[in-house]
Amino acid sequence: MSNPAEPPAHSDAIAQGQMPEDSIRVKIVGIGGAGTNAVDRLQLDNFGLGLRIAALNTDAQSLNSSPAPEKLLIGRSLTRGAGTGGELEVGRQAAEDDRDRIAKIFQGMDLVFIVAGLGGGTGSGAAPVVAQIASEAGCLVIAFVMLPFTTEGARRRQLAEQALGELRVQCDAVIPLPNDLLLQHLPEESTVLDAFGQADAWIGRAIRAISAILFHTGLINLDFATLRRTFTPRGGKTLFGLGQGAGENCVAEALHDLMLCPLLHTPELSRRADRLLVNIVGGPELSLARVNEIVAAIAEKFGSREQTVLGAVIDERLAGKLEICVVGATEVRAKQTSVASLRTAPSGLRADGPVTPNAPTIFAKPPAAAVPAVPPPVHTSKLRGTKDGGAAQNEFHFVGNDEQRGYFDSTDRNFFEGEDLDVPAYLRKGIKIEL
């Protein structure tokens, strides 16, 4: 796997700021300490996508040191800018108090990436509210959330679980990055800071990959509407994976890399999707036959072919290389309706509504009702029964259909002292496995 932090090779048009005015407007918002740090790094990496970056925190000191161009201190009257002390409710209230100011951040945006570390006060408490505000502003909301190390304790874990459930309802897609898992991809001697850095690097890579879907005109083009449709209805589990390959066997290599993508091996992320979007970025030699091969293999692995939407982009600079990005969603029973209905509201509402303080139709909801209870993790996926021989894909040593769906996915979670026993013990204990 190549270093995810390396600058992208395919950021031509956007890098040079050639984006036409009417193109899709994207903003990345870091929430809380961890989220702010992550977007700072994106800013420093400056992979030149011309993305708008904003930081949002309850802690004035941390916010001051952030190089983000747009900064917002929330809950000033509540915390006096001193942070939440790990209290989820304080974080939530801080965001509720500043709804109008937060809504301004999302004005006119189409796609919003929310980056937050769950387990603390601001990230866990404010992120669901911020996501809701962004949704109400009509944005497509994709959240990247870092989950705490198991060693950080049961309380943080619990807060993170709760916030994750709330976020799933408020966002179009939630991509959790368990720190436990990312640590696995670091050398033995690396520090906790390295692991946090690893999460940031993955977020950068993922944001680039999704941006590539939208901003590059391809062999087979995918647009914003397709992306949005992939996540409708909302509230499902998200599937997200990245793979890279180079050289002669780049197809096999990229597929192999994709299979090893740590994000496809977490209990929090889905491994099968009801709706799947595959984007392939390759050099000029990328042939339709290869594209077909890849899609067949991926559809086999994650869902059925009928539900797979394909995109393919040619990038001259990627000669001999291949990048695959899969995004998908699995339906779960609980569906969010209140925000979805706002989506179809007239555009006037969309532009002005969120900023006007006296728009009672939208804001009349009390905070408790605005953030619905965590949806039960019950799958209503139609994929449950699908069983078909995937013999043709054996050469990529793909495994049978049911086999890699987390074995315990359909059972109740298995808690003991705040740890889910169905999650591999070595992950929770931070034991590094060398393959």
Add this chain to the structure above:
Amino acid sequence: MSKPQIVAAIDIGTSKVVVLIGEIFPGDRLNILGVGQASSLGVRKGDILDFMSACNGAHAALLMAEQNARTQAEVAFLAQSGAHLDGFAQRAEVNVSASDNKVRPIDVQRLLAEARKKELPTGRLAIHHIRNSFKLDGRAVADPQSQQGEKLELGFWTVTGDEAHLSNAIHLVNGYNGLEVKDIIVSSVSAANVVTPEMEKKIGALVLDIGSGVTDFALYRDGHIVQTGVVPVGGDHLTNDLSLGLRISRKHAERVKLSFGQAIVDAQARSEKVWMVGDKSVGDRYIPRLAICQILEARVEEMFSIVKKRLEHLGASLTPEDVAAGVILTGGTSRLPMIERVAERVFGLPARRATEPAWLTESLRGPEFSTAVGLLFFALNAPGRNDAKNSPPKGDGLLNQLTRWFGV
């Protein structure tokens, strides 16, 4: 001698169903006539998830056992495990009623009635009241009858289960030609009784039945089970950890676990590499054995520490004096090499794999069979049909008369 009864002992596990058909001469002897096994589908962590699949597996095993035994089962004894099981300790005491302070049977009866009074939350049923030693005026006595004293005390370990789970399991067996479930025995109790010699029950032993889906444990003190429990972690978790950790399929993970698994990382494991599939097929790759053992060690160690924490939480003492016979491991997962060394490390007690009684035929001596064999044992010692004294009060349906008394 009474007429023999044909009994089916049914253990619906997470990975397979084991059925033994036994010919029971109540209170006297038993002959094992047939064995049936089928892979168990629709069961995860000891709980039935998919009733139809579980039915198919159990009925296939029953059919096989009956054909093997060339006879039909008259009644069934059913083992029960799963995370829904729980337990609590309670004490009951009565003043000896007779004026000469001699303990009469009526005193013992009153004591047992006392234990029954404890109210359970709705939806919970008491499966067993396992009695511990009697105490007469504070001193332990094996049999208080006709002894003199004023106050008679008795400790119980009560095992409770979820009503829906239990009735589901009973329906499943009833679905096989209307086979009647005569009794339900908790797996931990059933297995522990078979693999623990009487002597070791007296000096104290901890029996762990590590299956595919769950680990059942039972702690013996002074010849009685004082605590039982279920930890919903088993061999499936080992496989799942390997599958996720090594990024291989469940099928391959299972093979790797059985062929190369080891619960401790040793010098040899550090340097070895093994083939994932081993048949030189495309896509096969080398896996460091170190990774396999690290993953397994982390899980096994955690599993034992959870059992330890659960026992200690309820106030059990695990000192080498109180559990002199140490830890006894049974169940399919106890076959994992070096697992006993992890148990020794975690519990600080001697640990060994269970040995089945010598009278069992070779083919039934695997740790997978302990629970089913244990069921036949209980069938052997179960109160006969006309044994009015010990039979539970009649209610409508089995669930109402489920509770079984041990050692009374």
